[in-house]
Amino acid sequence: MPLFNHIGRYFILLGNVFSRPERFSVYWKQIVFEIDKIGIKSIGIIAMLSAFMGAVICIQTAAQIDSGWIPAYTIGFTVRQTTILEFSPTIMLVILAGKVGSNIASEIGTMRISEQIDAIEIMGVNSAGYLILPKIIAACLIIPFLVIISMFLGIGAGALIGVMANLVSYSNYELGLHLDFKPFSVAYAIIKSFVFAFLMTTISAYCGYYVKGGALEVGKASTQAVVYSVVFIMIFNVILTILLLL
Amino acid sequence: MIEVKNISKSFDGKTILNDISTRFETGKVNFIIGRSGSGKSVLTKCIVGLHEVNAGSVEFNGRNFSGMKRKDRKEIRKELGMLFQGSALFDSLTVEQNVVFPLTMFSAGTPEEMRERANFCLKRVELEGTNQLFPSEISGGMQKRVGIARAIAMNPKYLFCDEPNSGLDPQTAIVIDNLIKEITYEYNITTVVVSHDMNSVIEIGDHINFVNEGKLWWKGTREDILNSGNQELDDFVYASDFLKDIRENLRK
Numbered sequence: 001m002p003l004f005n006h007i008g009r010y011f012i013l014l015g016n017v018f019s020r021p022e023r024f025s026v027y028w029k030q031i032v033f034e035i036d037k038i039g040i041k042s043i044g045i046i047a048m049l050s051a052f053m054g055a056v057i058c059i060q061t062a063a064q065i066d067s068g069w070i071p072a073y074t075i076g077f078t079v080r081q082t083t084i085l086e087f088s089p090t091i092m093l094v095i096l097a098g099k100v101g102s103n104i105a106s107e108i109g110t111m112r113i114s115e116q117i118d119a120i121e122i123m124g125v126n127s128a129g130y131l132i133l134p135k136i137i138a139a140c141l142i143i144p145f146l147v148i149i150s151m152f153l154g155i156g157a158g159a160l161i162g163v164m165a166n167l168v169s170y171s172n173y174e175l176g177l178h179l180d181f182k183p184f185s186v187a188y189a190i191i192k193s194f195v196f197a198f199l200m201t202t203i204s205a206y207c208g209y210y211v212k213g214g215a216l217e218v219g220k221a222s223t224q225a226v227v228y229s230v231v232f233i234m235i236f237n238v239i240l241t242i243l244l245l246l
Numbered sequence: 247m248i249e250v251k252n253i254s255k256s257f258d259g260k261t262i263l264n265d266i267s268t269r270f271e272t273g274k275v276n277f278i279i280g281r282s283g284s285g286k287s288v289l290t291k292c293i294v295g296l297h298e299v300n301a302g303s304v305e306f307n308g309r310n311f312s313g314m315k316r317k318d319r320k321e322i323r324k325e326l327g328m329l330f331q332g333s334a335l336f337d338s339l340t341v342e343q344n345v346v347f348p349l350t351m352f353s354a355g356t357p358e359e360m361r362e363r364a365n366f367c368l369k370r371v372e373l374e375g376t377n378q379l380f381p382s383e384i385s386g387g388m389q390k391r392v393g394i395a396r397a398i399a400m401n402p403k404y405l406f407c408d409e410p411n412s413g414l415d416p417q418t419a420i421v422i423d424n425l426i427k428e429i430t431y432e433y434n435i436t437t438v439v440v441s442h443d444m445n446s447v448i449e450i451g452d453h454i455n456f457v458n459e460g461k462l463w464w465k466g467t468r469e470d471i472l473n474s475g476n477q478e479l480d481d482f483v484y485a486s487d488f489l490k491d492i493r494e495n496l497r498k
């Protein structure tokens with residue numbers, strides 16, 4: 001099917017997702033459940049990856065500026081910029097697309113091929129809304145928090161490794177952190193993570209919702225969900241950066 | 247009563263249903279029979295609106311369902327119950343949660359009343375004590391029964407069962423068949439059963455529609471089906487040589 005048709009069907013699905021819920025209390029329960037599944041259960045991996053990345057960026061930068069001409073506070077500055085601007089909002093979302101996106105697509109895809117979605121529809125319940133809206137809301141609410149946690153851990157781990165390995169003194173690192181700091185860069189990161197969370201959940205849900213066939217197709221849908229989520233995250237990264245920073 | 251008027255359905259240019267008209271009576275067990283792949287499930291899904299028809303219309307007690315907008319269909323949807331071919335239970339929910347699900351969406355009752363209703367339905371299908379089990383923890387026959395309990399939770403006026411006893415042993419199949427029959431008469435439901443199992447047809451079928459090559463080939467009562475004189479139907483009914491022999495002997 002041509003890309004054009006996919007985009008059309010994607011927006012039709014979104015239209016159904018955002019139509020009036022049958023009963024808010026049921027949706028609310030689902031949102032709480034999804035916040036736990038999408039957000040809380042991802043904290044571990046996000047924390048680990050953020051800490052290691054922060055540490056590695058610190059070591060890398062220190063290795064590059066060995067010459068002595070470049071001031072040591074550059075290390076703190078670089079870790080901060082990399083983490084806040086790209087690593088936490090973009091790379092973390094790419095990783096979440098692999099974890100959460102594939103899960104959403106295979107869960108919804110399995111419900112499609114086992115006729116569970118038909119069973120929901122037959123009751124007069126809007127299946128797209130019931131299954132997808134709570135995931136979107138949960139992801140858009142919780143993922144920006146994960147991104148903030150990731151920023152703190154990345155920068156913190158950079159400081160820890162920098163001081164422990166004697167690459168930079170803490171005061172120099174901190175000087176770098178404060179150097180030319182624009183609070184808007186954090187807002188920019190949060191906006192990005194919000195948009196990426198939306199893209200990731202809706203694209204993955206789309207891939208699962210229209211599965212036809214059997215287990216093989218669910219597997220394919222789950223792969224597609226990750227691939228397309230990542231591609232669109234990257235495209236929107238460029239678009240948002242142009243819009244927000246230029 | 248459900249009236250199906252001249253419906254046709256094709257997928258990607260391939261015609262599956264061709265100008266089918268029939269009528270399903272209230273308080274009766276109406277059958278749709280035919281070979282695998284003949285379009286029975288597609289016909290059922292067209293009737294309940296899971297597929298859009300290409301031509302024709304479907305009326306539920308005079309209300310033109312297929313011509314309605316999505317929003318208006320919801321009212322009729324609440325009067326429908328359906329048992330799916332593979333049960334289609336929500337596998338992340340327990341047996342009780344499955345049956346309560348439609349109630350939590352629409353019923354005005356308290357959670358306690360909903361649970362009571364769910365328990366009543368589970369009792370009706372003789373599944374007390376399984377409330378906290380997950381669908382993967384119960385047998386195929388029990389899954390079908392949970393499917394029936396979920397389908398009747400909202401007191402439907404119309405009940406659809408797609409191959410209710412496929413994949414079940416003959417004894418369990420009879421239990422399910424009888425359950426469908428009893429529920430139909432008890433609550434005066436318009437029941438539509440899709441099947442290719444002649445046992446069920448003979449056992450509980452009031453009106454029978456035989457679908458072949460996308461067309462409604464024959465319709466009639468269970469008394470007529472054994473002596474329809476219709477070649478294709480006979481081939482279906484007397485599929486095995488064993489049955490053909492029995493028929494020959496009866497005729498002699």
Ligand SMILES: Nc1ncnc2c1ncn2[C@@H]1O[C@H](COP(=O)(O)OP(=O)(O)O)[C@@H](O)[C@H]1O
Binds near residue numbers: 280285287
């Ligand atoms: N969603 C669909 N898209 C395309 N073809 C379909 C679809 N659903 C069913 N078909 C085709 O319609 C025919 C009838 O299928 P079905 O109604 O499931 O048969 P059965 O009588 O065994 O229930 C089959 O050839 C099947 O491949």
Ligand SMILES: [Mg+2]
Binds near residue numbers: 286287288331408
């Ligand atoms: Mg079928």
